[in-house]
Amino acid sequence: MSPQPVEVLIRRVDPEVPLPGYAHPGDAGADLVTTQAAELAPGERTVLPTGVSIALPEGYAAFVHPRSGLAARCGIAMVNAPGTIDAGYRGEIKVIVVNLDPRESVRFERFDRIAQLVVQQVEKVRFHEVAELPGSARAEGGFGSTGGHAAVDGIKGGNGYASVGSDREGR
Ligand SMILES: O=c1ccn([C@H]2C[C@H](O)[C@@H](COP(=O)(O)OP(=O)(O)OP(=O)(O)O)O2)c(=O)[nH]1
Numbered sequence: 682m683s684p685q686p687v688e689v690l691i692r693r694v695d696p697e698v699p700l701p702g703y704a705h706p707g708d709a710g711a712d713l714v715t716t717q718a719a720e721l722a723p724g725e726r727t728v729l730p731t732g733v734s735i736a737l738p739e740g741y742a743a744f745v746h747p748r749s750g751l752a753a754r755c756g757i758a759m760v761n762a763p764g765t766i767d768a769g770y771r772g773e774i775k776v777i778v779v780n781l782d783p784r785e786s787v788r789f790e791r792f793d794r795i796a797q798l799v800v801q802q803v804e805k806v807r808f809h810e811v812a813e814l815p816g817s818a819r820a821e822g823g824f825g826s827t828g829g830h831a832a833v834d835g836i837k838g839g840n841g842y843a844s845v846g847s848d849r850e851g852r
């Protein structure tokens with residue numbers, strides 16, 4: 682049996698906007714639409730309104746994620762992905778999109794689905810300052826310390842392989 686859904690209050694800022702919805706029962710994200718048509722030239726970005734505002738319960742946050750179809754087909758990304766919607770935010774949810782296609786413009790029509798909203802429980806932490814942190818296997822290694830990345834314009838990746846292909850073989 683699927684768990685009980687979390688009840689979230691929603692207000693239409695645009696009276697005609699369809700409410701966010703899950704396309705399938707097991708989906709993590711509810712699709713958000715733009716209420717504003719827009720055309721983005723290659724490299725251009727804009728802030729699109731979704732026509733809705735929400736009141737999340739305390740202890741929750743919503744994250745605005747990109748849609749993979751738009752990314753794969755048109756090169757549309759979200760500049761700040763995932764966008765964070767705080768429980769206390771009552772303004773309209775907006776989506777900051779950028780056209781990463783080097784050649785083609787992308788046009789959005791009113792009510793096109795542009796992003797998806799994932800609601801999650803989030804922990805609040807209390808920070809305790811210390812002079813030394815406990816040790817760990819990773820320690821301070823990061824930013825590619827384990828290798829396996831592609832080379833960029835002849836600059837070798839962290840594992841010393843020169844191309845994506847040799848990277849794969851080297852694993
Ligand atoms: O993609 C996004 C990201 C944020 N927001 C809204 C909800 C969020 O609660 C608020 C603030 O977002 P964030 O904390 O990411 O922005 P900030 O630049 O830190 O602004 P602030 O100083 O208002 O926190 O803006 C959106 O509508 N869409």
Ligand SMILES: [Mg+2]
Nearest residue numbers: 765766767770
């Ligand atoms: Mg903030």
